[in-house]
Each structure stands twice: as C-alpha cells, then as structure tokens.
Amino acid sequence: MKKFLLPLLALVVGASLVSCDEQPRIYGAEPLEISSLRQWERVHRPTIYDFFEKEVYGRMPEKQVPIRYELLSEGEALGGKAVRREVAMHIEGMATPVPILMYIPAAAEGAVPAFLGMNFKGNHQINPDPEITISVNAPKGEELGSDPERGAATSRWPLELLMDNGYALVTIYRGDVDPDFDDGFQNGVHPLFYAEGQSSPAAEEWGTIGAWAWSLSRVMDYLETDKDIDAERVAVIGHSRLGKTSLWAGATDPRFAIVISNDSGCGGAALSMRKHGETVEAINKNFPHWFCDNYNKYSNNEEALMVDQQGLLALIAPRPLYVASAVEDDWADPEGEYLSALYASPVYELYGKKGLASPMPAVDSPMMEGDVAYHIRKGGHDINLYDWTQYVKFADKYFK
Ligand code: GCU
Numbered sequence: 001m002k003k004f005l006l007p008l009l010a011l012v013v014g015a016s017l018v019s020c021d022e023q024p025r026i027y028g029a030e031p032l033e034i035s036s037l038r039q040w041e042r043v044h045r046p047t048i049y050d051f052f053e054k055e056v057y058g059r060m061p062e063k064q065v066p067i068r069y070e071l072l073s074e075g076e077a078l079g080g081k082a083v084r085r086e087v088a089m090h091i092e093g094m095a096t097p098v099p100i101l102m103y104i105p106a107a108a109e110g111a112v113p114a115f116l117g118m119n120f121k122g123n124h125q126i127n128p129d130p131e132i133t134i135s136v137n138a139p140k141g142e143e144l145g146s147d148p149e150r151g152a153a154t155s156r157w158p159l160e161l162l163m164d165n166g167y168a169l170v171t172i173y174r175g176d177v178d179p180d181f182d183d184g185f186q187n188g189v190h191p192l193f194y195a196e197g198q199s200s201p202a203a204e205e206w207g208t209i210g211a212w213a214w215s216l217s218r219v220m221d222y223l224e225t226d227k228d229i230d231a232e233r234v235a236v237i238g239h240s241r242l243g244k245t246s247l248w249a250g251a252t253d254p255r256f257a258i259v260i261s262n263d264s265g266c267g268g269a270a271l272s273m274r275k276h277g278e279t280v281e282a283i284n285k286n287f288p289h290w291f292c293d294n295y296n297k298y299s300n301n302e303e304a305l306m307v308d309q310q311g312l313l314a315l316i317a318p319r320p321l322y323v324a325s326a327v328e329d330d331w332a333d334p335e336g337e338y339l340s341a342l343y344a345s346p347v348y349e350l351y352g353k354k355g356l357a358s359p360m361p362a363v364d365s366p367m368m369e370g371d372v373a374y375h376i377r378k379g380g381h382d383i384n385l386y387d388w389t390q391y392v393k394f395a396d397k398y399f400k
Pocket residue numbers: 239240241242263264265266278283331
C-alpha cells in the first residue's frame with residue numbers, strides 16, 4: 001500500500017501546481033516572472049509558443065517533403081585558410097535547389113563549431129572568392145536596390161575572423177527559399193505544402209520568416225550528417241529581417257545551441273508595445289508576407305498581444321542568447337531590444353542561468369557575463385566586424 005502513496009502524493013501536488021495557474025495571463029511588456037521552472041515548462045512556455053505560432057510567425061507545416069543533399073563543389077579557399085564546400089539542398093517540388101555555402105577552417109582537426117546564417121543578396125556576395133557559384137535567384141538590377149556583384153557584402157561576413165578562431169561559416173540565400181516580396185505565396189516553399197485546393201497559407205500558417213526559419217532547420221539536418229561540423233555546436237545568426245528569422249529558428253528548433261539577433265528590431269527582439277521606431281502596423285503594411293495573416297490583428301493594436309517579444313526570447317531559454325543593437329538604428333528601437341532581453345532573463349534564471357544585467361550598457365561596452373548577452377555599438381543598421389568579434393567571444397564561452 002505504502003509504495004502507491006508516494007506517486008499518488010506527487011500527482012496531487014503536481015496537478016495543483018498547474019491548476020493554480022491554468023489560465024494563462026496576459027503578459028504584456030514586462031519581466032516574465034514565473035513562479036517555477038515547472039510552471040514555465042508546463043503552462044507558460046507552451047502557451048507562449050502557441051501564441052507566436054498562431055498569431056505572429058504562423059505555424060510551420062507538419063507535412064514533410066523529401067529533401068536530398070548533393071555535394072556540388074569543394075576546394076581550397078582564402079589562401080589555404082579554409083575549405084570551401086557547396087552542397088545543393090534539393091527540396092522536392094522546388095524549381096531550383098538551395099545551395100548551401102560553407103567555409104571550414106583548413107587547420108581544423110575533427111568536427112568544428114559553426115555559425116549558420118542566411119544572407120541577403122546571394123551566396124556569391126559574401127566574399128569575392130571567384131569559385132562561389134552565383135546564386136541563380138539573386139536579384140539582378142533594380143530589385144531590392146541590390147547588385148549582383150561578387151563580394152558586395154564581404155564586410156558582413158568576416159570569414160578570416162571565423163577561420164582564425166576555428167569556426168565554420170554556413171550560409172544560404174533567402175531568395176532561394178522564399179523570395180522576399182509579396183506574391184501571395186505562389187513562389188518559394190509555401191506551395192509545396194498546400195492542401196488540395198489551397199492557394200495561400202491560412203491565417204495561422206507560416207509567412208516568409210517562418211519559411212526562412214524552417215529552411216535553416218533543413219540546413220541543420222544536413223549539418224548533422226557532415227563529419228566536419230559539430231552539429232551540437234551550431235550558433236544560428238541573422239541581421240535585421242534575418243535576425244527575426246534566427247530568433248524564430250532558435251525558438252522552434254532546440255538544436256541551435258546559441259541564438260544571435262543582430263539589429264532585428266520590430267517582430268524580432270524589440271518590444272512592440274513601446275511603439276518606438278517601426279510599429280506592427282508599419283511592418284505589416286510594408287512587408288505583408290513576413291508574418292502570418294493573424295498578425296494583422298495587432299496593427300495599431302499592440303496592447304492586444306498576449307505577450308510582447310520578450311516571450312519569443314524566453315522560448316530560447318536555457319540556450320545562450322545574444323541580442324545586439326546599433327546607436328543610429330532607431331527604427332529597430334535599441335532600448336526596446338535591450339529591455340526585451342532583460343524581461344526574458346527571469347526565465348533563464350529559472351534554469352539556473354544568468355540573465356542580463358541592468359541598466360542598459362554604454363555604447364561599445366558589450367555585456368556578456370551571463371547567458372543572455374547584449375551590446376549596442378556606435379554606427380547604424382548593419383552587421384560588421386565589431387558585432388562578429390563579440391559573437392565569437394560569446395560563442396567561445398560555450399563552444400571552446
Ligand atoms: C526594414 C524593415 C525592418 C527590417 C529591415 C531589414 O527596415 O522595416 O523590419 O529589419 O528592413 O531587414 O534590413
């Protein structure tokens with residue numbers, strides 16, 4: 001008899017822990033003070049996750065499509081410092097494969113940690129390396145104001161720094177997964193998942209950011225099979241709209257061991273309810289394809305959000321998180337990005353991790369003592385060597 005008593009007691013206590021907080025409250029834009037880790041994991045986390053899925057980024061499809069990975073090319077690069085590898089990700093039904101571009105430190109012995117991030121303008125723009133295959137879907141001419149030149153985004157991808165510190169870089173081009181304009185979701189990966197008769201995602205189904213994040217997970221599937229990469233030490237990183245993407249990828253896929261958001265702003269790290277800089281209304285109007293349809297409910301109605309963006313950051317806990325801003329990037333609301341990371345910190349503390357300290361640090365004084373890191377640097381909306389230098393330092397804490 002006695003041996004049944006203990007489990008019974010545990011059950012009763014467990015149930016009451018949950019029932020006293022069953023009704024998820026409206027969290028607002030405030031610190032996520034949750035009474036226990038158990039409460040967080042059993043009640044709050046699933047509720048908040050559900051909210052971001054159905055109301056913000058849209059649910060990713062449950063259905064799977066066959067994906068095949070094919071080695072395209074491999075060679076010495078960066079004057080012998082790196083091995084360049086290109087792998088085609090063939091997603092069944094897509095007109096063109098998604099080329100995965102990798103640089104792996106040549107000096108490495110065994111599997112190395114990696115940074116994985118999407119690029120804005122095509123793989124061939126991340127470095128002047130003439131061997132990088134030109135992205136076939138890259139903008140030509142006026143589109144997005146870009147040019148198709150090799151190496152045009154070199155300053156955003158400091159390969160030397162990464163190779164010298166023993167990190168691989170893995171990148172794909174956003175336009176190869178889902179072109180960044182509103183075409184009613186006729187191109188890109190969305191149509192592959194439509195049910196019979198469906199021609200656009202339902203109100204709670206994924207938009208473009210969701211598709212981009214999904215594709216980063218499909219790259220991760222490949223990395224798990226690449227013997228030169230340690231898939232348990234992969235940091236997912238992104239700048240701006242691709243920072244929103246890295247956060248959602250980090251929240252939805254626990255295989256990303258570190259999550260980095262650079263100047264991600266509205267719909268990324270920044271709190272929406274402050275309405276400072278870009279607003280939900282502005283982002284939905286200018287980029288109607290980024291979020292799910294349900295997100296339109298919050299245009300000019302931020303108070304109705306069940307939780308602000310600190311909830312998204314908290315979904316990444318206990319994995320290390322780095323949020324960064326730039327002084328002149330008022331559109332992305334640096335203070336809102338900092339506060340959001342601060343307000344997510346109590347959840348990290350539930351796991352025995354160290355959250356972000358207060359007050360907001362001075363310019364060019366990174367705060368990375370804890371597991372939630374933050375910096376604000378001088379200059380404008382961009383990702384540069386200064387930013388990457390901090391991310392490498394932060395990654396070293398966990399990966400070295
Ligand atoms: C625009 C947009 C931002 C976005 C940025 C970018 O400024 O309003 O939300 O982050 O583009 O991706 O560079």
